[in-house]
Amino acid sequence: MATSQYKAIVIGGSAGSYAVVSKIVAALPPDFPLPVIICMHRLKHVRAGFVEALNDKSQLNVIEPYDKQPVERGNVYVAPANYHLFVEYDATLSLSIEEPHLFCRPAIDHTLSSAAKTWRDKLIGIILTGANKDGAQGLKDIADRGGYTIVQDPATADVPTMPRAALRLLQPSATLPPQGIIDFLKSIR
Amino acid sequence: MALTISELKDIALNLSERLKVDYTNFADGFFRRRIAYLFDKMSFHRTQDLYSALASLVKFDEIAYYLSVPQTELFRAPAFWRHIIKTLADPNVKSIWLPDLSSYHELYSLLITLDMAGRNDIRVVANLLSDKAKNAILSLNVNKKDEQQDISNFQRLETQASFDQYVLTTPDGSRQLRKGLVDTVEFRNGWFINTQNQKFDIIILRDTLLSYNLKLHQQAVAHLADSLSRPGALLCIGAGERPLGSQNRLAPDSSTEGVYSLIA
Structure with a gap:
């Protein structure tokens, strides 16, 4: 895959996605060329431990971003509990406590849609397993702007609601099992 | 409704003058979303609806109310x-x-x-x-x-x-x-x-x-x-x-x- 055409990767997941995300961040090499932004539904009150556990597994720097933090390669940004995470036009991240979307905060749609507006066809969007349709519209926004879209194969999802919702809205660039997603990401140079 | 950048700038100026809050320096993405929320909550269909409401004492207060983001829980964190x-x-x-x-x-x-x-x-x-x-x-x-x-x-x-x-x-x-x-x-x-x-x-x-x-x-x-x-x-x-x-x-x-x- 030619890498220079992409600027970032955004990943959304809900129920069952921690295990997949965990494998993804563990597989990415330390010189991975793109920043990764992850929005997962998670318990509101659990702030400690989640990111630390991912960071322990990864050769990249896994962090919860602070508001207005610039996006840089070498980092994996995880949406903090109880905050929406947006990508701004200047490639910084912003947080918000605006109203929950589809009962979710963070909402995957917000992260993916805002990233699509910023990076347009230079973005890779991935939707993983989950029990909610949040994320489907955001992935469609990425597809509509020419970005590359991947949906986890619902047959391999712990809870297929989220990938199925995405597949109802768009024809993704690829539908892959978790290992296929990892292999694709590792092929990026 | 989708507002243009110049409409948003104009709205920010008007709101700043009336509410004495510097909306011209609110974060762009946030301000755009909040104005969309305000239009939805107050059933505005065009910017003129907003400007008319700013002249009304009751609606003026309501505008200030909806522009703020409420907390949603007691003892958050x-x-x-x-x-x-x-x-x-x-x-x-x-x-x-x-x-x-x-x-x-x-x-x-x-x-x-x-x-x-x-x-x-x-x-x-x-x-x-x-x-x-x-x-x-x-x-x-x-x-x-x-x-x-x-x-x-x-x-x-x-x-x-x-x-x-x-x-x-x-x-x-x-x-x-x-x-x-x-x-x-x-x-x-x-x-x-x-x-x-x-x-x-x-x-x-x-x-x-x-x-x-x-x-x-x-x-x-x-x-x-x-x-x-x-x-x-x-x-x-x-x-x-x-x-x-x-x-x-x-x-x-x-x-x-x-x-x-x-x-x-």
Whole structure:
């Protein structure tokens, strides 16, 4: 895959996605060329431990971003509990406590849609397993702007609601099992 | 409806002039979303609807109300409130400021915390931008829909008190804050950045700076740092916020996210 055409990767997941995300961040090499932004539904009150556990597994720097933090390669940004995470036009991240979307905060749609507006066809969007349709519209926004879209194969999802919702809205660039997603990401140079 | 960049700029200018809040330096993405929310809530279909409403005293207040983002739970981030309970053991804490109150949640959480700590002697000042928000606070009503989250947060405070001591059921089945707790609060109208010559031992402004662009964020943090009474006085912002531009004046607390003390 030619890498220079992409600027970032955004990943959304809900129920069952921690295990997949965990494998993804563990597989990415330390010189991975793109920043990764992850929005997962998670318990509101659990702030400690989640990111630390991912960071322990990864050769990249896994962090919860602070508001207005610039996006840089070498980092994996995880949406903090109880905050929406947006990508701004200047490639910084912003947080918000605006109203929950589809009962979710963070909402995957917000992260993916805002990233699509910023990076347009230079973005890779991935939707993983989950029990909610949040994320489907955001992935469609990425597809509509020419970005590359991947949906986890619902047959391999712990809870297929989220990938199925995405597949109802768009024809993704690829539908892959978790290992296929990892292999694709590792092929990026 | 999709507004153009020039329409948004025009709206920001008009709102700033009328509400005395610098909306021209709100974060672009946030401002665009909030205006869309405002249009939806107030059934505006074009910018002229907004400008007409700005001329009406009642609707003007409602606009200010909807532009603020309310907190949605009592004792949001319980670890923060546990930190405040510990801090209240310090007799030097005599005043607390809530500079931009958009809903009852932070104020009621604070008032319950003060009561649990036996510190009802502390002066509490709260700034608001709308009478609608103030009236909602004075009604003492607590949203029953969010109660499970409120109770869950309260239980994480690990105190001897019970939630039902403070949030009571009324004869009609609704839930209200215990009477009397709000009575001593000094409410003030207006944007906190326009205030001058005030000093407080603790300032709580969590998740409001998220609405601002970097320039306004830095201006706000500098103003808040100037409003701290003494070295060691606390500025409490959201866990996802940093006191950008004033890090050399404010030291982060090592145990609790979002808590900063004024450096000597």
